[in-house]
Amino acid sequence: MMAGHPGQTVAGSGHEEWAVVDYIGVSDIQNLVQSMGAGVFMERLAAEIESDYRRWGEFEKSARLASHSTHGVIELMPTSDGHLYSFKYVNGHPRNTSVGLLTVMAFGVLADVDTGYPLLLSELTVTTALRTGATSALAAKWLARPDSRVMALIGNGAQSEFQAIAFCRMLGIEELRLYDVDGAASAKLEANLRSLPEFASVRIVRTRSTAEACKGADIITIEGLSPDSSHPVQQAWLTEQVPQCGYCQSGQIMATAAYLKSNPSPTDADIDANLTNICRCGTYERLRRAVHRAAALMRA
Numbered sequence: 001m002m003a004g005h006p007g008q009t010v011a012g013s014g015h016e017e018w019a020v021v022d023y024i025g026v027s028d029i030q031n032l033v034q035s036m037g038a039g040v041f042m043e044r045l046a047a048e049i050e051s052d053y054r055r056w057g058e059f060e061k062s063a064r065l066a067s068h069s070t071h072g073v074i075e076l077m078p079t080s081d082g083h084l085y086s087f088k089y090v091n092g093h094p095r096n097t098s099v100g101l102l103t104v105m106a107f108g109v110l111a112d113v114d115t116g117y118p119l120l121l122s123e124l125t126v127t128t129a130l131r132t133g134a135t136s137a138l139a140a141k142w143l144a145r146p147d148s149r150v151m152a153l154i155g156n157g158a159q160s161e162f163q164a165i166a167f168c169r170m171l172g173i174e175e176l177r178l179y180d181v182d183g184a185a186s187a188k189l190e191a192n193l194r195s196l197p198e199f200a201s202v203r204i205v206r207t208r209s210t211a212e213a214c215k216g217a218d219i220i221t222i223e224g225l226s227p228d229s230s231h232p233v234q235q236a237w238l239t240e241q242v243p244q245c246g247y248c249q250s251g252q253i254m255a256t257a258a259y260l261k262s263n264p265s266p267t268d269a270d271i272d273a274n275l276t277n278i279c280r281c282g283t284y285e286r287l288r289r290a291v292h293r294a295a296a297l298m299r300a
């Protein structure tokens, strides 16, 4: 990693006119997580995210800029708080896996607003996975019952390990139930978790079905809503084609499913007042239509 500050030059490098920009690569992130411990890292990351949410109004917000092509999309996500400016570059190319490539890659830049100098260039592929786990646990910290101790983790791919680490650390999960249609994915997740000291006292149970995993669990991820996307809210979301990037949509769907239990016939005003999850892609119009559709399906 190179050290640098805005306007700093590399003395004796023969390139005095160049400013040096810090770089954080995948190995830097891995070293940081290992040195702190995965659970502590996630908890501190969640605290940073929470403090930024608490000053949400200070951020300049705009819809992400998407460039669609035949095989995928490349998006830029800019923001600024008036002092620091940043953007994230992220792609989504579903067919990449067929040629041994990742579906999603990301990197980002942090810059000084006053000078416009870039301060930091960072990989954001691994970091995004860490961020997603920390953000999910942060949401659950505020939304789940405080005495929640049993969690069903349905879908045991790479992201689920980050979810498990964050939830067990931040919510004190004592029993983790795993289910995936691919049993090998659950076995791999279990082995990875068991190798972490944080999971020494967590009961990890591999289950044979979604139903078995969810029975009596306190926290259920979106896959627990139905085994085949047949829940009325999921059906309405599919019909109205609500998601754009999809990042916020698990939360939108779970919030809607919970809200419709208490208000089966919401008005637009009810929806706006009660379903307040934020969508950076601005899918609110389609989301509202989907909520009405889901409500009608549930009343039928």
Ligand code: FES
Binding pocket: 242, 243, 244, 245, 246, 247, 248, 249, 278, 279, 280, 281, 282, 283
């Ligand atoms: S943030 Fe992209 S669909 Fe909501």
